Amino acid sequence: xxxxxxxxxxxIGIYFSVAHSLWTGLAVSIPAWIISRCHNLxxxxxxxxxxxxxxxxxxxxxxxxxQIAKIFDMGVAAKFMKTAALVPEKTMITFCGEDGxxxxxxxxxxxxxxxxxxxxxxxxxxxxxxxxxxxxxxxDYCCYWLGLSMIGVVPALVNSNLRKNGLLHTITxxxxxxxxxxxxxxxxxxxxxxxxxGVDLYCIDGQxxxxxxxxxxxxxxxxxxxxxxxxxGYTDDLFYIYTSGTTGLPKAAIIKNSRFMFTVYALxxxxxxxxxxILYSPLPxxxxxxxxxxxxxxxxxxxxxxSRKKFSARNYWKDCCRNNVTVAQYIGEVARYxxxxxxxxxxxxxxxxxxxxxxxxxxxxxxxxxxFGRPMINEFYGSTEGNCSVGNISGKVGAxxxxxxxxxxxxxxxxxxxxxxxxxxxxxxxxxxxPCPPGKSGEIVGRIDKGHPVRDFHGYSDxxxxxxxxxxxxxxxxxxxxxxxxxxxxxxxxxxxxxxRSGDTFRWKGENVSTxxxxxNCSSIIGLQDCVVYGVEVKGCEGKAGMLAIPDPNRLVxxxxxxxxxxxxxxxxxxxxxxxxxxxxxxxxxxxxxxxELQKEGFRRDLISxxxxxxxxxxxxxxxxxxxxxxxxxxxxxxx
Numbered sequence: 001x002x003x004x005x006x007x008x009x010x011x012i013g014i015y016f017s018v019a020h021s022l023w024t025g026l027a028v029s030i031p032a033w034i035i036s037r038c039h040n041l042x043x044x045x046x047x048x049x050x051x052x053x054x055x056x057x058x059x060x061x062x063x064x065x066x067q068i069a070k071i072f073d074m075g076v077a078a079k080f081m082k083t084a085a086l087v088p089e090k091t092m093i094t095f096c097g098e099d100g101x102x103x104x105x106x107x108x109x110x111x112x113x114x115x116x117x118x119x120x121x122x123x124x125x126x127x128x129x130x131x132x133x134x135x136x137x138x139x140d141y142c143c144y145w146l147g148l149s150m151i152g153v154v155p156a157l158v159n160s161n162l163r164k165n166g167l168l169h170t171i172t173x174x175x176x177x178x179x180x181x182x183x184x185x186x187x188x189x190x191x192x193x194x195x196x197x198g199v200d201l202y203c204i205d206g207q208x209x210x211x212x213x214x215x216x217x218x219x220x221x222x223x224x225x226x227x228x229x230x231x232x233g234y235t236d237d238l239f240y241i242y243t244s245g246t247t248g249l250p251k252a253a254i255i256k257n258s259r260f261m262f263t264v265y266a267l268x269x270x271x272x273x274x275x276x277x278i279l280y281s282p283l284p285x286x287x288x289x290x291x292x293x294x295x296x297x298x299x300x301x302x303x304x305x306x307s308r309k310k311f312s313a314r315n316y317w318k319d320c321c322r323n324n325v326t327v328a329q330y331i332g333e334v335a336r337y338x339x340x341x342x343x344x345x346x347x348x349x350x351x352x353x354x355x356x357x358x359x360x361x362x363x364x365x366x367x368x369x370x371x372f373g374r375p376m377i378n379e380f381y382g383s384t385e386g387n388c389s390v391g392n393i394s395g396k397v398g399a400x401x402x403x404x405x406x407x408x409x410x411x412x413x414x415x416x417x418x419x420x421x422x423x424x425x426x427x428x429x430x431x432x433x434x435p436c437p438p439g440k441s442g443e444i445v446g447r448i449d450k451g452h453p454v455r456d457f458h459g460y461s462d463x464x465x466x467x468x469x470x471x472x473x474x475x476x477x478x479x480x481x482x483x484x485x486x487x488x489x490x491x492x493x494x495x496x497x498x499x500x501r502s503g504d505t506f507r508w509k510g511e512n513v514s515t516x517x518x519x520x521n522c523s524s525i526i527g528l529q530d531c532v533v534y535g536v537e538v539k540g541c542e543g544k545a546g547m548l549a550i551p552d553p554n555r556l557v558x559x560x561x562x563x564x565x566x567x568x569x570x571x572x573x574x575x576x577x578x579x580x581x582x583x584x585x586x587x588x589x590x591x592x593x594x595x596x597e598l599q600k601e602g603f604r605r606d607l608i609s610x611x612x613x614x615x616x617x618x619x620x621x622x623x624x625x626x627x628x629x630x631x632x633x634x635x636x637x638x639x640x
Contacts, residue, residue: 044405047493051394052404058393059410061269066261066453075232075257077113077150080299084110087302093295095139096308096319102139106302111224112140116147118222119215123200125177127152127231130240132171133286134158134189135182135204137309141285142295144180144204145239152231156240156252157286159511160185161571165521166250168192171199174240174252174461178202180215234258240461241288243384249517252461253385255292262453263288264296270391271356271378273297273327278304280320280352281329282311283510288384289357294329313337317346317372328352328375332359332542333510338372339364348373356380358498359510359542362398381444381488381498385469387455388413388446388484390496399495400488412447412455415440415490416474421596425471433474438492441499445474445481457482506535507543509573518574522548525565526557532585532595533576536602540636548576549598553583559613559622567620577640578603579613579622605630615640 069079084092088107095102104112125131125148133144133155145155156174158167167188171179179199181189183206193201193211201212232238238260240252267273279297283290290307297303306323308315316338320328330338334357348371356378360368369377381400382389390401390413403413416433417426417440425443426434436442448470449455459466474481487500501507504515515533522531530551535544550557559579566575580598601607603614603625612625617639632638 044493048402048404048406051402052406055270055391055393055402055404056407056410058270058272062262062265063453065265065269066258069261070234070258070453073233073235075149075230075234075236076238076260076296076299077146077232078230079261080113080146081110081226081230083300083302090302091304092298093139093142094304094306094323095137096306096315096323101323104139106298109140109143109146110226112143112219113147113150114224114227115219115222116144117150117227119219120148120153120178121151125151125153127236128154130154130156130174130176131178131180132156132158132174132176133180134160134167134171134185135180136160136184137282137285137290137307138182139307142291142299146299149232149238150227150230152236154237154239157242157291159242159250159286159571160284161511161573163188163571164191164569166517166570166574168195169249170242170252171196173249180204181212182206186212232257234261241286241291241384243512249514249520251465254458254460255288255384256458258453259456259458260292260296261300263292264300266389266391267293267356268297268301268303270393271327271354273301273303273354275302277326278306278324279327279329280306280323280325282308282316282319282334283329283331289329289331293356311337313341317344317350320350320352321346324351326351327354327356330355330357330360331510332357332361335360335364335368336540336542339368343371347371354378358382358400361542365397381486381496383484383486385458385460386446386484387448387457387482388444388486389454392495396495398497400498401496402494403490403496405492405494412449413444414475415442415444415488415496417442418487425474431473432476433471435475436490438490441487441489444484444486444488444496445471446484447474448480448482501535506546508535508545508577509543511571511573513546513574518546518548518570518576521566521569522550522562522576525562525569526550529557530585532598534595534599536578536599538577538640539634541640545577545640546575547578547580547598547603549580549582549585549595551583551585552581555581555611557581563621575615577615578625580608581611581613583610603630 084106089105091103092106092109093104131148131153135141145157148155156176158170162170176199179189180202182204186203186206189201190209202215203212204215234257236257238255238257241255242250243253279294281290281294285291294305298305306319306325311334350373352373352375355375358380360377360379376395378393379400380391392399392401404411415436417436418424419426428434447455448457469483470480471483472480485501489497489499505512518533519531523529532549534547536547538545603612613622614625614629616623629638
């Protein structure tokens with residue numbers, strides 16, 4: 001609308017300048033131009049001012065809470081102790097299980113955390129040491145990392161699905177001096193124990209191999225009294241969370257106490273959570289979504305939460321009904337699975353008023369909203385370590401958040417154009433990045449402001465990996481921004497829409513998959529041959545399914561051995577869904593294997609004639625892909 005008005009104004013000015021005189025033209029066009037600009041501003045204000053002012057007000061509440069903690073140099077552990085003292089007998093966590101629910105009160109969580117802290121302090125661990133925690137969701141999961149934090153030890157929250165090389169890498173990359181693991185994951189730890197060297201092993205609720213200490217027994221011998229001091233302060237490292245980023249193997253992202261608090265208050269204040277709410281998340285506690293955003297609301301604000309060992313579409317709404325849940329969390333895969341379940345009496349008899357998460361597909365958004373009781377859907381975008389977080393607290397269908405067009409200085413984020421082949425930002429004549437206009441896709445970046453609870457970038461345990469995520473001279477000479485590695489698009493009102501991941505990472509089954517890690521393992525299994533891994537779109541599925549292309553002109557690859565090797569080395573979500581055997585894979589000018597064309601072709605039979613294989617969900621083996629497979633994929637009837 002405003003663009004058309006501006007063109008009209010220019011046309012009027014030209015007409016009067018030509019038909020009458022220059023001065024007449026200026027006398028008419030200048031006031032008209034001013035009116036058009038005011039009209040544009042009025043148009044934007046009408047559509048966005050209320051949204052922006054509400055967000056700014058709630059953002060100020062977040063900053064107020066974090067600044068109080070900063071003034072008193074209060075870390076998460078210290079804030080939790082205050083919270084637990086106020087509501088000792090209130091239920092902190094309800095853990096849903098097939099054999100019944102397990103409940104832990106704030107007092108019990110405080111006591112267990114103090115016992116963990118005392119034991120590891122007696123063992124000589126001190127501030128700055130790193131201990132890896134490898135366990136699935138459990139009612140006392142947070143007590144282990146919270147107890148370590150009390151004495152300044154930095155827990156590394158390891159993905160419990162990892163095995164062999166992936167598990168070994170995540171433990172060693174953080175320079176862990178010990179590993180705490182649960183009994184059900186004991187074998188995975190023992191498989192890599194010889195390569196861990198002198199790392200101490202502590203087992204919870206397991207058979208306890210002679211290489212490991214029975215931690216359950218040892219902590220019970222410790223006092224449950226409060227510790228005299230909390231070593232970890234506001235600016236100290238709280239824990240490591242692993243992220244694939246855009247390239248390479250998983251990186252240990254540093255989460256400071258300040259960042260954790262901001263994440264918690266971003267949900268509490270921005271989405272309007274109340275102290276009497278009950279929050280539900282069946283997502284992994286080693287991720288920031290459940291481990292910080294949800295669990296953190298219990299720790300810092302005394303909100304009760306509900307969890308379970310693993311997500312279950314069949315039990316999701318049932319859990320919510322049974323526990324009077326009022327705020328529930330999702331990711332795209334969760335929403336898709338819930339939408340695909342048969343209708344049940346639990347669909348709209350729950351009390352959930354708010355759903356928070358990311359990845360809700362536009363195609364199912366409105367249907368999901370109508371079917372499941374019309375809760376407010378608050379979609380957001382962000383990364384564990386990044387500073388480009390945006391949120392949609394208005395329920396705008398399809399948007400992950402917004403960048404203010406009226407107050408851009410308050411939220412210094414932007415979308416910059418990138419080269420489709422190199423994935424590097426495009427530069428203008430002065431060497432600055434080229435901003436994307438509305439309607440064009442690019443990479444979202446955020447200005448780095450040192451010391452700011454939101455805009456700082458604390459990086460990874462690996463300094464080289466940290467430097468790769470920083471881009472300089474973005475909007476002005478000398479500035480620095482965090483590279484998200486994600487492709488987004490903004491409309492004229494500032495609403496932002498997620499499009500894709502950039503670089504060598506794709507998302508599948510709610511997890512980030514590093515193509516470099518999968519390629520390394522596949523190459524090792526097939527005899528150090530070249531291969532490429534990339535994500536391909538599958539109709540009706542969130543994210544992208546992994547596809548492995550192997551140059552194998554003589555068709556000698558042993559798919560059985562490959563399957564067995566992948567099962568032993570990679571978690572299920574990282575194993576390629578499709579395999580393509582090609583005659584060759586072309587190289588780039590810098591001798592890297594090309595994958596863009598392969599990615600565009602996907603598994604389309606009208607574009608390729610190479611042998612294709614698909615991972616059969618029942619036999620867990622690769623079978624030749626048939627027309628029937630194609631048909632079922634197109635009809636969204638084939639489970640991947």
